[in-house]
Amino acid sequence: MRAIDRVKAARRQDRPGAAEFIGAVFDGFIELHGDRVFGDDKAVIGGVAFLDCRPVTVIGIQKGKTVDENIGRNFGMPHPEGYRKALRLMRQAEKFGRPVVTFINTPGAYCGIGAEERGQGEAIARNILEMLRIDTPIVAVVVGEGGSGGALALAAADEVWMLENAVYYISSPESFSAILWKTAAKSEQAAEVMRLTSGDLLELGVIERVISEAENASGPADFQGCFDALKATLAEKLRELEERRNAGELLAKRRERFAGF
C-alpha cells in the first residue's frame, strides 16, 4: 500500500473513531465533561471505564460520523478547552492511581481566533509537560489520523501504538507539500518522504506496537480483530507499567523514551 493510500484509509469516514474503540475495548464508560475553565469541547471525549474489571481513565479525540456531528465535534480538531479537559482527567487518574489510555484521531489542533485567544499553544505545551510528569501509566493509541502537536498533546506517553493504517505526522501531506514545495499538489510525494506510516514509525522508534488491520477494512465490524487485540495487549501492558510505577521507575523511563529522539 502506498503511503498516500494509508492517509486516505486513516481519514475514511466509516473507520471506527475513538468512541467506537472505547466502547468496544472497555466496559461501562462514563463520560465526564468540561475543563473547569471555559467550556466542554466535544472534539475530546473522556471519562472512566473498566478494562478487565479494573478502572482506567480513557480519553479520545473524536471526529463526527455525519455532517451535523462533525460540526459539533469540529471535525476532530480540539480547542484549548479540549486539551485542558484531557489534562484534568489525567490528573484525576494519577490521584486515584488508575492508568490512562488515549485514542487519537485528529487532523490537528484547531486553527482559529478563539483557539488562539484561549491559548492553543499553551494548552498543548502544558499537556506535554504535565503528561511527562504524571506518575501513572499512559498508553496512547493512534487509531486514524495523528495530526502534529494536536496529537502529541495526548501522546507524551509511556508507549505509543498505532493501527496498521493509521498515520502520525508533523503536518498533513498537503501542507507539508505546500510549505516545502510551494504547492499542495505534491501530497502523494510528500506522503512518501514523510515517513508517516505505522511501519516507518515503528522502525524510527516513534511507536512501540502496530495493531494489524484486516485487508480493506471499512466499517467497525471489520475491526473486531483490532478491538480484541487491543483488549488483550492493553491489559497486559498496563499491568507491566503499573509495576514499573510501583518500582518508582515510570517517569524516568518515559523521559528516556523521548530523550532518544
Next chain:
Amino acid sequence: MINIFKKKKYITLPPPKPPEAGGAAPSVPEGVWVKCAHCKKAVYKKNLDAFRICPFCGGYFRMNARERVAITADENTFSEFGWNIECKNPIGFPDYEKKLANERQKTGESDAVVAGTCEICGIKTVLCVMDSNFIMGSLGTVEGERLARSFDCAGANGLPVVVFTASGGARMQEGIMSLMQMAKVSAAVGEHGAKRLFYASVLTNPTTGGVTASFAMQGDVILAEPKALVGFAGPRVIEQTIGQSLPEGFQSAEFLLEHGFVDHIAGRREMKAALGSLLRMHGGGKGCCQ
C-alpha cells in the same frame, strides 16, 4: 536604573542619502542601509545600536542570536557549550544536507540555537537563544538536543535557564522527528523544574507552532518583547481556515498578555534588568536584597 548600554549621542558626519523607496541607488554601497519593517524608512546601519531599534519609529529590527546574547549576558561572561551535535537527516529528506550547508554558510551558525552559560546581572544562568535566520529558527533534532542538554546541564549544576524563543515552528525537513523534539525538550524542562529551579522564557518575534506549543509556554515566568507575533497557528493559516481577515493586533504579545498567557512585556532595553530581578527573586545571586 542606569542603562550601561545606552548609546552616547555624538556628532557624526551626515550619512549618505538614503535610496529612494523602490528606486535603485547605485552609488550607495550595498548593506549600508537597512529598511525598517515597521515604518518602511531606510535606516543608516551605523545608526542602529546594539539593541537594533529603529531611530524613526522605535520598532524592533530582527536580532540574530549573537546580538541577543550580547545585550543579555554580562560582558565577557558568555561561554558557549561546546557540544558538536550532528544532524542525521532523520527522515532522509532529499537535499537536506545541502540546505543545512547553505544555512550554515549564510548565518555562520551550526543550527538555530546558541546555548551556553553566562551571568545576567551577575547571576549565573544557562542562556539559550534561537536564531530566526537559520531555517526560520525551526525546531529540528539538533536544536531540540541543544535545548534539552542545556536544561539538563542547568539541572545538574543548580542553575536557572533563560530561553529566548524565535521560531517558525517545526522543521518540516525532519518530519515526525521534529514533532518529537517538543516532547524531548518538554521532558528536560519538566525535570529541571522538578528540582525547583527557575526557567524564564522570553518570546520574541516571531514565536509560533511547535515552539509555542512546547517550551515557549512552559516558563515559570513568560516574558515577551512588545508587538512580538506569538501564536500556535500562523496568521495566514488561520485566515485560510476561517476565511476572514484577522483583527489588528491579533497574536501580538499584548494580545497574549490580555488573554493571560504572558506574565510581563519588557522592551528590549529593559529586558535584561527584568530578567536580573526575576533571577534574583528565584534564588539567584545572594538573595532578594542584593
